[in-house]
Amino acid sequence: MSEADTATYKIIIIGDGSVGKTSLVMRIVDNQFSYSMPMTIGVDNYSRVLQINSTTKINLSIWDTAGQERFSVVAPSYFRGSKAAIIVYDITREESFKKAEYWAKQIIEYGATDIKVMLIGNKLDLDDRRKVLKKIAFDYARCNNMMFFETSCLNATNVETAFVSLAKELHHADEKSEYTVNCPEEMKEKGKNITLDHKTDKVVKKKKRFC
Ligand SMILES: Nc1nc2c(ncn2[C@@H]2O[C@H](COP(=O)(O)OP(=O)(O)OP(=O)(O)O)[C@@H](O)[C@H]2O)c(=O)[nH]1
Numbered sequence: 001m002s003e004a005d006t007a008t009y010k011i012i013i014i015g016d017g018s019v020g021k022t023s024l025v026m027r028i029v030d031n032q033f034s035y036s037m038p039m040t041i042g043v044d045n046y047s048r049v050l051q052i053n054s055t056t057k058i059n060l061s062i063w064d065t066a067g068q069e070r071f072s073v074v075a076p077s078y079f080r081g082s083k084a085a086i087i088v089y090d091i092t093r094e095e096s097f098k099k100a101e102y103w104a105k106q107i108i109e110y111g112a113t114d115i116k117v118m119l120i121g122n123k124l125d126l127d128d129r130r131k132v133l134k135k136i137a138f139d140y141a142r143c144n145n146m147m148f149f150e151t152s153c154l155n156a157t158n159v160e161t162a163f164v165s166l167a168k169e170l171h172h173a174d175e176k177s178e179y180t181v182n183c184p185e186e187m188k189e190k191g192k193n194i195t196l197d198h199k200t201d202k203v204v205k206k207k208k209r210f211c
């Protein structure tokens with residue numbers, strides 16, 4: 001396959017400030033990590049070609065956005081043409097996970113109807129300081145039809161796996177294959193009524209019949 005045949009997909013990376021969005025991009029694009037990453041202002045664009053199987057390469061055009069609230073007013077325009085969105089939170093900061101709901105609403109409002117969404121809990125190397133339970137995040141992602149990974153940019157855990165999985169998902173969607181995110185129908189039904197309890201960090205069902 002020639003370079004000209006390589007499909008390009010735009011993906012947008014969103015999430016609270018300092019969760020590690022730029023670090024994820026640095027790891028996947030340059031295989032580097034820095035403790036002193038400058039804060040993103042506005043948006044930066046990168047790309048990485050990934051080999052997803054023996055015959056297929058995918059070019060990801062990765063848009064790394066600023067997490068600081070003062071930049072969020074311009075963010076909606078970045079969704080234009082995005083085939084996927086990655087919502088990042090920091091597993092040691094509960095607030096950053098609660099903000100995932102805000103970002104999910106942004107995707108619904110500004111993203112395409114068929115946009116793929118991945119939730120990433122970053123800084124897995126700081127597991128001893130964990131504040132967000134993996135199961136809570138996993139259930140939230142599954143019930144909202146999001147792919148889910150926990151990563152560490154520091155030691156590179158799961159970063160390549162997450163991006164390759166997303167690239168495969170985009171490729172399969174393009175091919176109109178049967179491949180879907182594995183979410184049982186009854187969980188999808190519950191997902192419509194699920195929210196994050198911002199006080200207890202527990203999954204709360206709004207309607208009792210789903211408890
Ligand atoms: N221990 C640890 N630190 C990380 C990890 N990922 C990022 N960091 C650190 O977290 C800080 C913020 O990382 P950034 O990548 O700049 O975060 P960001 O989400 O891009 O932040 P904004 O651009 O302000 O929205 C930096 O000091 C990084 O070195 C990780 O996996 N483990």
Ligand SMILES: [Mg+2]
Pocket residue numbers: 021022023038039040064065066067
């Ligand atoms: Mg950044």
